[in-house]
Amino acid sequence: MSVATVRGVVVSEWTKVWSVPSTLWTLLLTVAVSVGFGRFVAGALSGPDVQGPADPLFAAFYSLTFGQLAIVVFGALVVGGEYSAGTIRASLSAVPRRGLFYTGKLLAATGIAVVVSVVTVFVTFFVTQSALGVNGVTLSDEGVPAAVAGACLYLTLITLFATGVAAMLRNPTLTLGILLPIFFLGAQGVGNVPGLKSFAQYLPDQAGSLIMHLAGPQDDPRWARDYGPWTGVGILALWAIAALVGGYLVMRRRDA
């Protein structure tokens, strides 16, 4: 695989993304939902009689649990959309080496996910913190840099996890039918139900989102885990890698 060959595939994958409204919308929605919802939560937490949130980053990062749903849709469409639109055969005719094709897709998806994640996290952070005024934190406060970097990492990894699952299932609708409810319910605290917790804390979103809580009080039972925040990111990364490898094996073996 020469660099030029890989570059051609990555560029074509980027063209596929911007030339279809649905994928562009998922990216715009990721930013818009996170920022908009974050601003709303921050506003509710910064009235005159409000004490100020116990976790000043909550406003920023609770909203990401909604924004993530949009970027997860993007992740599922990157590979899965080829199966639902029927373009997979044209794609594999143009790039018959499955490893090259998959690599090109993942490079493009990762690049886009990183950029959108960073923009989303930073804009959400600054908008929410300025709305919180004196109760807000700055990037130099303790725990904040790691939480912000972790949030970017979280969004990117959860997107790639969705990409891998969709590559395994070869069906974006089925993928989203499974992932979106899990991520949505997880964000609403279902993972904290006593009987579920010992297992649910290892789910990709539950593990990866722990790092966003670094700036708040560390004794909050909702965030109690059997592992630390960076281990949590590691667990999410393992989920993403497992899904991507699974997706590759399916792509390599199955007929198009």
Next chain:
Amino acid sequence: MIEVENLSKRYGDKVAVDGLSFAVKPGQVTGFLGPNGAGKSTTMRMIMGLDRPGGGRATIGGRSYRDLREPLRRVGALLDAAGLHKRRSAYNHLLWLAQTNRIPKTRVREVLRLVGLEDAARQRAGGFSLGMAGRLGIAAALLGDPPVLLLDEPVNGLDPEGVLWIRTLLNDLAAEGRTVLVSSHLMSETALTAQHLIVIGRGRLIADTSVREFVRSAAPSHVRVRTPEPERLRDVLAAAGFPVKQASDGALEVYEAEADKVGELAAAHGVPVYESAVRTASLEEAFMRLTGEDVEYRGGGR
């Protein structure tokens, strides 16, 4: 040059392609014929490296498709499903295809002009008529100016003008020395386009021959004779060794004979002949006779 050697494929219990071998030569249009479900599309997908063969192999210029670098420059294909994203414009569809194989953007404009879609370039493919989608598919196949073309039922859904356009285009491409394989389940259409034929049924090879040879061997022509004394003429002809059948209107159909010989025999025995004509079986008849035992799905009862 496309070479298929002992190619097989099964889906579950269903054998789609069964030990198929043939070669497609450059410089002529080769028709790939078979009734519905014969395995044409499956064979083409295996040549394209999309489906993994259960056995055997398919090569293009001696190499398997997956080993071709920048394959769009070597092989152009139109597969049975359109394979277009409904919301993507024709131009952008060709653009991403071109980018995968480092084909310049100017070529995208060129093929759009070639297929007559330059005015629809910015329209979404979802709004295209069958004919326009077909033209876009042809544009995609021609993008890399490939020496080998593989088209699965390209005339499907085209109006007579479109059919004529494809026929002319394919013959021009073959005349330039390219290898052109076109599948169809219509013999009559294929005979007008192709010079060579590969006929399959139930995944097996039935014939690999020139169009002319195919027609002659599959359904020989016969001489049709109208006479007031059919019994007598029939005996005369039978005695001379010609197979004879009587048609429902009483006329005789004489096989393996030339009209001159039939006339001479009738005159020699004093049998009056009102009418004598050479009948050539239609291509569709020839095709159906050949694949008769291999038609998988018949209309009505079996």
